[in-house]
Amino acid sequence: MTRDEFLQALRRELSPLSPEERDAAVNYYEEFLADAEDEGVAIEKLGSPQLIAQRILQENGVAVPVQTPERAPAAKTPYYKSVWFWLCVVLTLPVTLPVALGLAAAAVAIVAGLGITALALIVAFYAAMAALTVAGVFLCVWSFPCLHLSIPLFVMLLGFGVCMVGLGVLTGLGTVSACVGLSRCIRNARKKKREARAAKAALKKGGDPA
Amino acid sequence: MSLPVSAPLLEACVLAILEREDTYGYLITQRLVAATGVSESALYPVLRRLQKEGALETYDVAISGRNRRYYHLSPMGRALLRQYLEEWESYKSGLDEILRGDTAETNTEGGAGDDPR
Structure with a gap:
């Protein structure tokens, strides 16, 4: 992860905060990385921006959903874009279609x-x-x-x-x-x-x- | 490290570091990591909290084309540190009694004047 990627991810994860709080945290880490002898090593040592953000959010009283960083992007894709959703739609069609038609006719x-x-x-x-x-x-x-x-x-x-x-x-x-x-x-x-x-x-x- | 450092203890450490000299986030982090084994990202929430409580003041110093934020202990931070040091003395002697069974080492001086090292 590059410095910009790290800072960008951190900013995104901190979006529930006020702009002031968010800027303070991002500025701190920007400066932190600039002060480090080796930027790459420092980023690696800091760990995932998600976890860092979770701590800051908790400190600011924002409810943080318990999720591992790997699962976070998956939860963000809307349901209608997932393969499973469409598979379910197709498989239940024989039942849902007549019911839907009946309801529509009644309406x-x-x-x-x-x-x-x-x-x-x-x-x-x-x-x-x-x-x-x-x-x-x-x-x-x-x-x-x-x-x-x-x-x-x-x-x-x-x-x-x-x-x-x-x-x-x-x-x-x-x-x-x-x-x-x-x-x-x-x-x-x-x-x-x-x-x-x-x-x-x-x-x-x-x-x-x- | 098998003995984790609690949040108030971390606060006390930050205040103690800043009592000696004004310094910046990266250096404070390195000292804390070396001494206690906390994660590199543990400092920011502590610094921010102390800053909001008014225990710390900040100022920026220009360095190689950018600003570096220095932290400075406010009078209120100094008072907070004194309080923490008193608590630390009683905490430490209480634990030492149990761990080492030695009650001979007295901490009668205790308090602000002591160097916590």
Whole structure:
């Protein structure tokens, strides 16, 4: 291991520390190696940067996972890059594939069912609104011929008519605002999802160089 | 070495070395390694801890185009060393009694004035 490799590995292992602490340790060892009579021998005597870093991390109260230096790089490779993961995927395919297909079909059916129900409800409410309003108007108009029969009858019919028109208008307003709210809800959920995905991507991009 | 040196003892050794003269990390390490058999990387955490506690001060000296950091004992470090030396005397005489069975060697003087060598 050369001097630069040693110092670089040390800096990497000390990444959980604050920049100040990390620089202090790396500077110390940089100077240490410069003071040594034989740099190569000194690096060999110091041992692995991982172990040196572990001591410093413990001293700074950072929890250090117990791992041998040989195993450290293996733990860092993500699971989807390992041969074993893909072997498992392929071997369990006969079982996982039908289960996955079944679950997907069920999910589609539920979503479709909910969609159709919502649509039907919306249509029903609009129909109710139309019926109430039309019936109300009819009652109002029909109450006038009753005027010469009896005034109480006329007032009752007119009242009913106005009530029905009012109910119809309220139903319509309620349905419209419910529709608007629902669509806004869906749009917000989609937007949040997109933002979360973007944030995740940015995090991944930012985390890589460190 | 079959007798490991504890962290406080290592601290005491560093303070004692620096009481005599200001010096730098590599030299302190070599002296500690020769005397106690600790690993070459054992010194840094001790130095850093003592520095944070205020027992040590540092200054840089330019040498062949770079800086070398020297460590200097602060008054607080001096007090800490005195405390350690007292503890060391009682520790040592207690162990000697058991190991050698000799109680004749008294350590009545004890304390800061003593050279721990």
